Amino acid sequence: MAIPVTTPAKLWLHRAGANARFQAGIVRAAVDWTVALYIVIPALVYASIQYIAWWRHPPASFALVPAAALSGLFFLLSLRGSGYRFFVLEPDQLFVRANRRWTRRMLALGLLYSAALQTLAAAGLAGLLLPLLRAMPVSAGLQLRLVGAGWALWLVAGLARYLLQLRLAAGWRLWLAQAGLALASALATIAATLLAVYAPATGYPAALVALAGAWLLFARARLRQQGAFLREAELEQRAKLRLAGLLLNGFAAAPRPQSRRTPLVFRRSQTLFRYRSPISGLSEVLLKSFLRSFTMLRLYAMFTSAAAIAVCAVSFAPVRTAIWLGCAFLLSLWMKAYCKEVAAAPFLALLPWRDRTRIGALRKCTHLLMLPGFLVVSAAFGYAVGGWIGAAVFAAAGFAIAYFIAAVATIWY
Amino acid sequence: MNLLHVRIEEAGYEAHSPAIRDIEFGLRQGELVGLIGHNGAGKSTTIKAMLGMIRHMRGSMQWAGERPSYAYVPEHPVVYDDLTLWEHLETAAAVYELERPMFIRRAEELLRQFRMEDVRHHLPGSFSKGMRQKLMLILAFLHQPDVYIVDEPFVGLDPRGTKQFLELLRAERERGAGVLMSTHVLDAAERMCDRFVLIADGTLAAQGTLDDLRAASGLPDGTLFDCFHELA
Numbered sequence: 258m259a260i261p262v263t264t265p266a267k268l269w270l271h272r273a274g275a276n277a278r279f280q281a282g283i284v285r286a287a288v289d290w291t292v293a294l295y296i297v298i299p300a301l302v303y304a305s306i307q308y309i310a311w312w313r314h315p316p317a318s319f320a321l322v323p324a325a326a327l328s329g330l331f332f333l334l335s336l337r338g339s340g341y342r343f344f345v346l347e348p349d350q351l352f353v354r355a356n357r358r359w360t361r362r363m364l365a366l367g368l369l370y371s372a373a374l375q376t377l378a379a380a381g382l383a384g385l386l387l388p389l390l391r392a393m394p395v396s397a398g399l400q401l402r403l404v405g406a407g408w409a410l411w412l413v414a415g416l417a418r419y420l421l422q423l424r425l426a427a428g429w430r431l432w433l434a435q436a437g438l439a440l441a442s443a444l445a446t447i448a449a450t451l452l453a454v455y456a457p458a459t460g461y462p463a464a465l466v467a468l469a470g471a472w473l474l475f476a477r478a479r480l481r482q483q484g485a486f487l488r489e490a491e492l493e494q495r496a497k498l499r500l501a502g503l504l505l506n507g508f509a510a511a512p513r514p515q516s517r518r519t520p521l522v523f524r525r526s527q528t529l530f531r532y533r534s535p536i537s538g539l540s541e542v543l544l545k546s547f548l549r550s551f552t553m554l555r556l557y558a559m560f561t562s563a564a565a566i567a568v569c570a571v572s573f574a575p576v577r578t579a580i581w582l583g584c585a586f587l588l589s590l591w592m593k594a595y596c597k598e599v600a601a602a603p604f605l606a607l608l609p610w611r612d613r614t615r616i617g618a619l620r621k622c623t624h625l626l627m628l629p630g631f632l633v634v635s636a637a638f639g640y641a642v643g644g645w646i647g648a649a650v651f652a653a654a655g656f657a658i659a660y661f662i663a664a665v666a667t668i669w670y
Numbered sequence: 671m672n673l674l675h676v677r678i679e680e681a682g683y684e685a686h687s688p689a690i691r692d693i694e695f696g697l698r699q700g701e702l703v704g705l706i707g708h709n710g711a712g713k714s715t716t717i718k719a720m721l722g723m724i725r726h727m728r729g730s731m732q733w734a735g736e737r738p739s740y741a742y743v744p745e746h747p748v749v750y751d752d753l754t755l756w757e758h759l760e761t762a763a764a765v766y767e768l769e770r771p772m773f774i775r776r777a778e779e780l781l782r783q784f785r786m787e788d789v790r791h792h793l794p795g796s797f798s799k800g801m802r803q804k805l806m807l808i809l810a811f812l813h814q815p816d817v818y819i820v821d822e823p824f825v826g827l828d829p830r831g832t833k834q835f836l837e838l839l840r841a842e843r844e845r846g847a848g849v850l851m852s853t854h855v856l857d858a859a860e861r862m863c864d865r866f867v868l869i870a871d872g873t874l875a876a877q878g879t880l881d882d883l884r885a886a887s888g889l890p891d892g893t894l895f896d897c898f899h900e901l902a
Contacts, residue, residue, distance in 0.1 A: 538764020
């Protein structure tokens with residue numbers, strides 16, 4: 258039954274409930290019964306058995322893990338994102354925002370909710386680490402102090418990160434500020450760890466009080482923040498879609514706001530081909546789109562590195578060759594799929610492309626885009642087979658193979 | 671000379687559930703035809719059906735030339751976020767196979783007219799709604815087609831942009847191009863259009879000159895606004 262929204266707390270609860278249903282829907286969409294039955298449930302059963310086994314007989318290597326890794330783990334978690342949710346929505350500008358009391362109350366509830374959620378997550382993480390904690394050659398008190406320090410730093414760094422994101426637009430200033438925050442968090446983690454070890458009765462409680470004070474100060478700044486409403490709504494939307502982005506990563510490109518005024522590469526709209534034709538025009542769109550996408554470039558570099566390492570690491574020649582040629586096919590199909598997706602963009606749909614233009618551009622771009630990566634993999638393959646001479650020979654062969662495979666992969670649209 | 675003859679028996683977004691039906695009209699050289707109707711009457715659906723952008727369409731489109739030569743300006747600007755303004759123009763020029771010197775001259779002229787020269791190498795993500803609309807208009811005027819199909823062109827345009835758009839439209843009509851303009855800004859339509867196609871509840875309610883609409887509505891001195899409310 259719907260809750261009648263007559264107070265800010267009820268409105269906040271309504272939104273928190275809607276968010277929980279949305280996230281649950283995403284998980285349901287990603288983990289259907291088949292996935293649950295064949296992957297998730299067996300994985301959970303295996304993990305439980307392993308957990309109990311480690312609890313009973315912890316591996317000797319657990320004793321080698323330094324205690325400082327506990328606070329370090331929370332520091333790494335704080336780098337992942339702010340973790341704060343306030344459920345600010347864009348339509349709030351219509352009426353909710355006009356009532357300062359409602360707005361502040363909802364923000365305060367958001368702060369408490371986020372802190373509670375992070376506390377639960379920290380407790381859950383500590384629970385998961387229990388077999389490791391049991392095996393560590395340090396006292397339970399010290400472990401508790403380290404987990405406590407890590408948790409407190411996580412809360413404070415997360416809120417500080419949120420405030421930075423609120424006050425600075427996406428760009429190099431925000432990047433720099435976040436790098437500064439990460440450095441400060443790292444130093445604070447080291448200091449808190451040292452205090453937990455060497456000054457548990459005096460310095461450590463003082464550090465916790467200082468962190469609580471910092472959190473209260475940041476919370477006050479958050480509640481008093483004015484003039485950043487649209488940014489708040491944007492951050493909320495991004496946080497809402499974070500899980501979806503994580504689950505769909507690799508299957509769909511997440512929508513990204515284009516905040517730059519001019520592109521980083523080809524800043525003066527330089528043309529890539531001297532000869533102008535419909536095919537070169539479409540090819541140019543496809544190539545520039547790829548070269549201006551940091552996500553695609555990162556994935557491409559990761560794929561190429563993994564394939565190059567694989568062809569060097571595998572010693573059995575038939576498998577190595579299969580990986581090399583398989584890499585060519587995978588790269589060509591991936592680049593083709595990317596180009597097809599870009600070619601279906603609404604702007605391009607406005608223009609009267611012919612089928613032969615689409616296929617011509619697809620072939621050209623699939624070859625050009627797969628070429629650098631495949632040359633690297635071919636050179637690595639050649640190096641593994643016959644040293645530097647092999648690298649040069651197979652890089653040259655890779656050029657021709659890439660052309661042939663791109664042509665085969667684009668026979669059909 | 672008839673540049674375009676449209677005959678839509680029925681069209682819609684789902685099979686067996688037509689959003690529009692029995693719509694037939696023509697567009698002659700140099701003519702500006704206003705496609706008018708209430709919100710949701712079927713104006714944009716008619717345009718999308720004409721352009722083959724909806725799956726379920728029964729009817730025919732007859733163009734004057736061998737190949738359709740038209741430019742479409744959508745109601746909501748569609749841009750490619752990864753391309754600069756100039757790259758949008760380059761892409762369109764490549765598709766329309768424009769001669770390079772002609773393209774450069776025409777593009778520079780349109781950028782100047784719409785006061786977009788300074789942002790030619792900017793990404794459209796940094797543009798306002800009006801600037802994106804201007805980009806759509808520049809793309810449409812770039813290759814000087816036979817037919818312009820313009821959906822709600824005044825939304826988001828500033829007065830200077832509107833004036834520039836109307837002047838370019840006038841020049842294009844003098845060249846011989848026909849314009850089909852969907853709008854619900856009726857006072858502007860009354861001043862500009864030669865004829866009107868009135869769509870109501872997904873079907874053709876009336877068409878003709880203002881005098882024809884006056885006769886059909888029984889309002890001999892009525893404005894387009896009066897006739898519209900009588901007929902729609």
